[in-house]
Every structure is written in structure tokens, then in C-alpha cells.
Amino acid sequence: MNTPPRFVLASASPARLKTLRNAGVEPEVIVSGVDEDDITAESPGELARTLATLKARAVVATLTDHATVLGCDSVLEIDGVAYGKPGTPDIARERLRMMSGRSGILHTGHCLFDTTSRQEIRELASTTVNFADLTDDEIDAYVATGEPLVVAGSFTVDGLGGPFVAGIEGDYHNVVGISLPLVRRMLSQVGIAWPSLWTAPREIRYDEAEAARYDETRGGPQRAQAAAEAIQELLPKGGRVLELAVGTGLVGAELVAQGNLVHGLDLSPAMLHHARTRLPGHVAVADATQLPIADRRCDAVLAIWLLHLVADSNQILAEVSRVIRPDGVFITTTEKPEASRYASGRGPNDRRSEDALPLLVARAAQYGLYLDGATSFPGPARGNTAIPLYPLIRFRRSAQ
Numbered sequence: 001m002n003t004p005p006r007f008v009l010a011s012a013s014p015a016r017l018k019t020l021r022n023a024g025v026e027p028e029v030i031v032s033g034v035d036e037d038d039i040t041a042e043s044p045g046e047l048a049r050t051l052a053t054l055k056a057r058a059v060v061a062t063l064t065d066h067a068t069v070l071g072c073d074s075v076l077e078i079d080g081v082a083y084g085k086p087g088t089p090d091i092a093r094e095r096l097r098m099m100s101g102r103s104g105i106l107h108t109g110h111c112l113f114d115t116t117s118r119q120e121i122r123e124l125a126s127t128t129v130n131f132a133d134l135t136d137d138e139i140d141a142y143v144a145t146g147e148p149l150v151v152a153g154s155f156t157v158d159g160l161g162g163p164f165v166a167g168i169e170g171d172y173h174n175v176v177g178i179s180l181p182l183v184r185r186m187l188s189q190v191g192i193a194w195p196s197l198w199t200a201p202r203e204i205r206y207d208e209a210e211a212a213r214y215d216e217t218r219g220g221p222q223r224a225q226a227a228a229e230a231i232q233e234l235l236p237k238g239g240r241v242l243e244l245a246v247g248t249g250l251v252g253a254e255l256v257a258q259g260n261l262v263h264g265l266d267l268s269p270a271m272l273h274h275a276r277t278r279l280p281g282h283v284a285v286a287d288a289t290q291l292p293i294a295d296r297r298c299d300a301v302l303a304i305w306l307l308h309l310v311a312d313s314n315q316i317l318a319e320v321s322r323v324i325r326p327d328g329v330f331i332t333t334t335e336k337p338e339a340s341r342y343a344s345g346r347g348p349n350d351r352r353s354e355d356a357l358p359l360l361v362a363r364a365a366q367y368g369l370y371l372d373g374a375t376s377f378p379g380p381a382r383g384n385t386a387i388p389l390y391p392l393i394r395f396r397r398s399a400q
Helices: 014-022 044-060 089-099 136-144 172-176 180-189 208-217 220-234 250-257 269-278 314-323 357-365
Strands: 007-010 068-078 081-083 103-114 119-131 165-169 240-244 261-266 283-285 298-303 324-333 369-378 389-397
Touching: 007 014, 007 044, 014 172, 014 314, 044 068, 044 081, 044 103, 044 119, 068 180, 089 136, 103 172, 103 180, 119 172, 119 180, 165 172, 172 180, 208 220, 208 269, 220 250, 220 324, 220 369, 220 389, 240 250, 240 314, 250 261, 250 269, 261 269, 269 283, 298 314, 314 324, 314 357, 314 369, 357 369, 357 389
Parallel strands: 007 068, 240 261, 240 298, 261 283, 298 324
Antiparallel strands: 068 081, 068 103, 103 119, 119 165, 324 389, 369 389
């Protein structure tokens, strides 16, 4: 498959990113930084379209090379009034009570700016949403999850709020935050065919022989125990822990022994063959860029010796932010020695790896993940060489 055009999503929304990924498109994400609170328009629909345009233009202004940039913004309209993100539990609770048993119109503005052709296309998609009758207990429980605080209109159709949507009239994806049929038509107007954006997922796999000797070539139980002890210092007490690239489950098993509930995901069936004996019933084959986990279900996500392997950490950070609960944590190794780095198409003299600390901190902040803890743990001794230390850092997801 040919290299797809450079396609940029000017939005921090994990739901929009996930929707595009599920449709086979892997956009580059650049957050615009537009302050939505100070923007006004003559109607809720025009407000959504204006915000989308401002986001696209803000990102285009930062580019140093050609790209096709898509900005999106969603607004819920009820009785002619526009409702964005509530921001606080009290406002979210009040809005949900007002929405209960009623209908509204979810407007999503789309602005596509193609720098090669210098075309800007502005469109609006609108979908009617019929809300179920909600009890006060349901509203209180939903607000307590934190989900309605950070989404337009105080609800989702693809998350915990799905059961509270009785029906929709129009494009489902538009309610999630991006109308795929509309984006396809907009792209065609600038000469980009939708299938040209499809990308094949990159996979890192091990065969059975490599999996069988993996532990002994990576420091064995000694390194796994040291890693687990350091991770334990940074983990919240109790809760659900998801380990990405769980491998043979050696570290995960140590964490379970310390009283944690650990679930593991990995791309390699051969590695998971060993992990299942250590974490029975708690491992599955999955891609870290497309986690089979509902929004905000994990108290902690771990990525131990993973990010230095990938060509783009953006995909993983977006998914981590999506599945972590508000105030949850993401713990990862960082700054792996250059001699140990590898990723498809990158040699030791190429650009810095995706686990480089400055890059990782700046990129994580785009997804609401902020550095708030760090430690290190020793690797196995090798002859007369110095014992290596592996940095371990913790990001905390913002509560809003």
C-alpha cells in the first residue's frame, strides 16, 4: 500500500481519533489550543462550525510542510441553546436532568484545510438525539464517573452514556464527534480518495522460540521483581491495572503477588502462551493503539519496555488517556539506552526514540496526562560493567 497523504486531526478528542482508527485511518494529532469559551456565533450550529474552523486554521499556522488538516467541534442544541462541555459535576448534573426524556440536536462542525491546493471547506453535520428518562440515581452515578464533564452536551453515545440515549435520527458517528461520510466527501473535493488514507497496522511479534527464551535474555525474575517493586511505589492502592505489551507476564505476576488486579494485553500469541500460565484468565491479544477497553475503566495503565519499540507514541497515549479514569495514572519506562532501541525503519543514529523523556512529557500533555512521579530500578549485573538503572515515570490523568 502506498504511503498515505499527511492527514492531521486538529482535535484532542480520543473519541474522534478512535472513530478514524476504526475506519482504517491513522491521523497525525496536533491539538489547536483554541480557547472555546470566548467564541460566540449566531446559532449553535454556526458556533460548532466556527470552532472547527478556528481549530483547523490554528494548526495550519504551525505547519512547516504540506498537510490536509481536519478541525472538528461538537455542540448540543436544545431549545435553541448551545451546550458544550459542562466542566463541573453540578453543571453536568443540572444539564442531564434538563435533557432527560427530551430530544436535542448534536451539531458537529467540520473544517478541512488542504495546504497543497489552498482549499478550505467548512461543513456542518447535525443529528437528532432522543434521550431516555433518567432517574436521579442514574444521573448521580453517571456524573460520578467523570465522563459527562469532558464531553459536549454532557453525554456520550459510544461510552458509559450509551444506555441513556434512546435513539438517534441521522449519522451515528456525528454524535461521537466526526461524521465519516461527510469527511469522505470533503476529502474528495480536494482530490483525496478515502481509501488512500487507509494504513496497515504495524505489529511487533515474537515466534514461539523467541518467546521461550525471552525471560532469560531480559534479566529473568530478578529484573521483573525489581521492576514490580518500583512500579508498586507509583501505583494507586487497589483498582484495576492494565499492562500493555504484557509479554510473558513476568512483571504482571509479580504485581499480582503484591496484591494488584492485573490484566495484560499483547500482540504476540506466542508471548501470551506463557503469560496465561502466570495471569490465567486475565490476558488477551490486542493492539496498544486500539485497546478493547471501554472509556475510563482503568485505574492504572502500564507500558514497561514498550514505547522505545514503536514508531509513534501518539497512538498509544491517546488510547491510554481514553481508558484511564479521571485521576488515574499511566506508568512507563523511559530513556532506554540507545543500544537497546529498535523500531521498524529506524536505526540507532536516527531520530530519538518515542520514549525520550522531553518528547514523551510534551506529547502526553496533549492527552491530559501530566508527569507527577518518577523512580528507577536496577537491571541485572553483567560481568564487571555498572549495574544499569531504568527510569520509571508516572503520568496522572487530569480529573476533568
